[in-house]
Amino acid sequence: MPVSVTKDVEKLKDTSVASPQETAATHSGASTPQGVVDVSSVRKFLMARGNSAVADRGFRWLMIACAMSIFAIVALIASELIARSQLSIAKFGIGFFFKQAWNPVTGDYGALTFIYGTLASSIVALIIAVPLSIGVSVFITEMSPKFLRGPLSFLTELLAAIPSVVYGLWAVFVLVPILRDDVNPVLMKTLGWTGFFAPPNFGQGVMTAGVILAIMILPIISSLTREVMTAVPGSQREAVLALGATRWEMIRMGVLRNARIGIVGSIILGLGRALGETMAVTMVIGNRPEIVKSLLAPGYSMASVIANEFTEASDSLYLSALVEIGLALFLVTIIVNGLARLLVWAVTRGASARVA
Amino acid sequence: MGVGIEVKDLNAWYGSNHTLQDINLNIQPNEATALIGPSGCGKSTFVRCLNRMHETNPIAKVTGSVRIGDLDIYNDASPVEVRRRIGMVFQRPNPFPTMSIYDNVASGLRLNGFRNRRVLDEVVERSLKHAALWDEVKDELKKKSGASLSGGQQQRLCIARALAVDPEVLLMDEPASALDPVSTAKIEDLIFQLKSQYTIIIVTHNMQQAARVAERTGFFLNGKLVEFDSTHKIFTNPRDKRTEDYITGRFG
Numbered sequence: 001m002p003v004s005v006t007k008d009v010e011k012l013k014d015t016s017v018a019s020p021q022e023t024a025a026t027h028s029g030a031s032t033p034q035g036v037v038d039v040s041s042v043r044k045f046l047m048a049r050g051n052s053a054v055a056d057r058g059f060r061w062l063m064i065a066c067a068m069s070i071f072a073i074v075a076l077i078a079s080e081l082i083a084r085s086q087l088s089i090a091k092f093g094i095g096f097f098f099k100q101a102w103n104p105v106t107g108d109y110g111a112l113t114f115i116y117g118t119l120a121s122s123i124v125a126l127i128i129a130v131p132l133s134i135g136v137s138v139f140i141t142e143m144s145p146k147f148l149r150g151p152l153s154f155l156t157e158l159l160a161a162i163p164s165v166v167y168g169l170w171a172v173f174v175l176v177p178i179l180r181d182d183v184n185p186v187l188m189k190t191l192g193w194t195g196f197f198a199p200p201n202f203g204q205g206v207m208t209a210g211v212i213l214a215i216m217i218l219p220i221i222s223s224l225t226r227e228v229m230t231a232v233p234g235s236q237r238e239a240v241l242a243l244g245a246t247r248w249e250m251i252r253m254g255v256l257r258n259a260r261i262g263i264v265g266s267i268i269l270g271l272g273r274a275l276g277e278t279m280a281v282t283m284v285i286g287n288r289p290e291i292v293k294s295l296l297a298p299g300y301s302m303a304s305v306i307a308n309e310f311t312e313a314s315d316s317l318y319l320s321a322l323v324e325i326g327l328a329l330f331l332v333t334i335i336v337n338g339l340a341r342l343l344v345w346a347v348t349r350g351a352s353a354r355v356a
Numbered sequence: 357m358g359v360g361i362e363v364k365d366l367n368a369w370y371g372s373n374h375t376l377q378d379i380n381l382n383i384q385p386n387e388a389t390a391l392i393g394p395s396g397c398g399k400s401t402f403v404r405c406l407n408r409m410h411e412t413n414p415i416a417k418v419t420g421s422v423r424i425g426d427l428d429i430y431n432d433a434s435p436v437e438v439r440r441r442i443g444m445v446f447q448r449p450n451p452f453p454t455m456s457i458y459d460n461v462a463s464g465l466r467l468n469g470f471r472n473r474r475v476l477d478e479v480v481e482r483s484l485k486h487a488a489l490w491d492e493v494k495d496e497l498k499k500k501s502g503a504s505l506s507g508g509q510q511q512r513l514c515i516a517r518a519l520a521v522d523p524e525v526l527l528m529d530e531p532a533s534a535l536d537p538v539s540t541a542k543i544e545d546l547i548f549q550l551k552s553q554y555t556i557i558i559v560t561h562n563m564q565q566a567a568r569v570a571e572r573t574g575f576f577l578n579g580k581l582v583e584f585d586s587t588h589k590i591f592t593n594p595r596d597k598r599t600e601d602y603i604t605g606r607f608g
């Protein structure tokens with residue numbers, strides 16, 4: 001070790017004393033091995049740079065600070081939500097989540113109506129969006145001619161970029177009349193016996209909110225589903241085909257089955273989006289704090305009640321109850337999203353290595 | 357019982373790449389036939405033409421005729437029907453990772469609507485025994501995933517999966533090239549056993565392997581079948597200079 005270091009230093013010395021002309025001369029002269037001078041000058045340059053330890057450490061701390069700020073933000077939100085809902089937590093306790101009352105006059109608050117509205121509209125959204133987006137993904141990845149693939153995925157992705165207030169407007173002017181005049185009457189006639197589709201039919205209600213949510217979460221579910229389906233190695237498809245499977249059997253057994261955990265993950269991610277969506281839902285759900293079995297009836301969601309009533313909350317208990325609803329929504333969406341990310345990660349990790 | 361295969365004027369393309377050119381040969385029933393040749397010469401393409409897997413590639417094209425037993429596979433049957441009668445084992449083991457060992461073996465039958473439990477149990481056991489895997493997995497048939505086995509075991513599982521549908525022909529595309537010597541020896545033993553019941557076509561780049569397991573050997577070069585004869589003849593006294601160069605390692 002020490003020997004080679006000394007040698008290197010000597011080499012460095014050699015070149016540093018050499019004037020430009022001399023260097024050129026050594027180059028052309030055949031007596032010295034080629035490249036020695038070059039290597040040395042490169043080495044000299046590198047040694048002159050120092051070890052940049054300070055900059056490196058600074059950079060590291062900067063990155064750590066960025067990463068930590070995420071934790072800080074989440075912790076801050078949670079603690080703030082808890083602190084500001086103290087009044088309501090103290091007064092109603094856990095019963096808050098199981099009570100239907102929502103009466104600012106008497107000061108009696110419960111979250112059940114809103115929890116129901118949020119869950120019901122999200123479930124309707126999933127029932128519509130899941131089969132639709134899996135269908136879209138299967139078509140795009142397995143069946144679509146090449147020239148359609150790009151435009152189709154681009155269009156579905158574009159749906160995700162539309163602001164939710166635009167969805168809300170579209171829902172108010174287009175979706176509500178269509179549902180009220182064309183779709184809901186048919187549902188009432190054919191499925192009325194279930195009790196889920198009963199009059200009154202205003203067009204605004206849980207069902208309408210569910211439909212608009214379905215359109216909004218479609219791009220999330222289908223783009224992730226597409227990703228996990230493409231991650232399924234071709235050898236799996238071939239294995240199924242070689243057993244004498246039809247195309248549909250191949251998709252079912254070779255693709256969907258292998259991608260199912262990732263698909264579930266994408267569905268939960270879509271659910272997370274649906275649970276928290278505010279604007280579009282507020283514009284069409286009807287905003288009436290009532291639990292009615294019929295999905296055509298107006299309802300109210302957690303996000304909507306916060307958005308609508310926050311500015312008019314006149315006393316501190318009212319405000320505190322609204323914040324507690326926010327806390328509940330925060331926790332639910334965090335858990336749902338975390339779960340989904342975990343599932344998707346578990347599936348797509350190492351996927352690129354597996355694709356032959 | 358295995359059946360013979362008659363290939364006439366087979367040509368195959370990937371896009372404009374004329375991958376197989378005018379292949380003619382007859383494969384005898386209940387024999388193992390080895391296909392050798394440098395990589396890229398079209399061996400895989402050839403076996404994939406025998407069960408119509410070649411055409412699953414959108415840019416692929418094939419002409420000519422292949423007769424398996426009395427079935428003209430390109431004219432008398434759909435690809436799905438053809439593949440049900442011909443088993444295939446791939447170079448890299450590809451068991452279904454989300455299925456148990458049992459379900460992997462039963463997958464071919466289940467796919468075709470076979471539900472009888474008792475018969476399924478029997479078929480699974482028989483196939484795993486044929487594939488020399490039964491003793492190693494019989495205690496965890498329904499508990500262990502197909503992907504949790506070792507590479508050699510996975511490949512034997514894939515063989516069992518192919519055997520479960522009782523094919524007339526078994527195509528093996530370099531089935532041992534991703535395996536260690538011990539697993540390779542097991543697979544070779546297996547081919548020896550299976551010959552009595554199936555017609556086997558095995559692609560290999562290992563000439564000793566061809567010499568050990570196959571009655572007949574075909575040598576492919578640049579998309580053409582240069583020579584096809586008894587394995588003994590190919591390895592001791594080939595007719596073609598190119599075959600000789602290849603088997604003596606003087607190739608290229």
Ligand SMILES: Nc1ncnc2c1ncn2[C@@H]1O[C@H](COP(=O)(O)OP(=O)(O)O)[C@@H](O)[C@H]1O
Nearest residue numbers: 370373375394395396397398399400401402413
């Ligand atoms: N999926 C494919 N797409 C395009 N060309 C291919 C594909 N697979 C193989 N080929 C081409 O076909 C020729 C024969 O390949 P292959 O049959 O795989 O050879 P081998 O199995 O003998 O190594 C090669 O030139 C290869 O580049």
Ligand SMILES: [Mg+2]
Nearest residue numbers: 399400401529
């Ligand atoms: Mg090959």
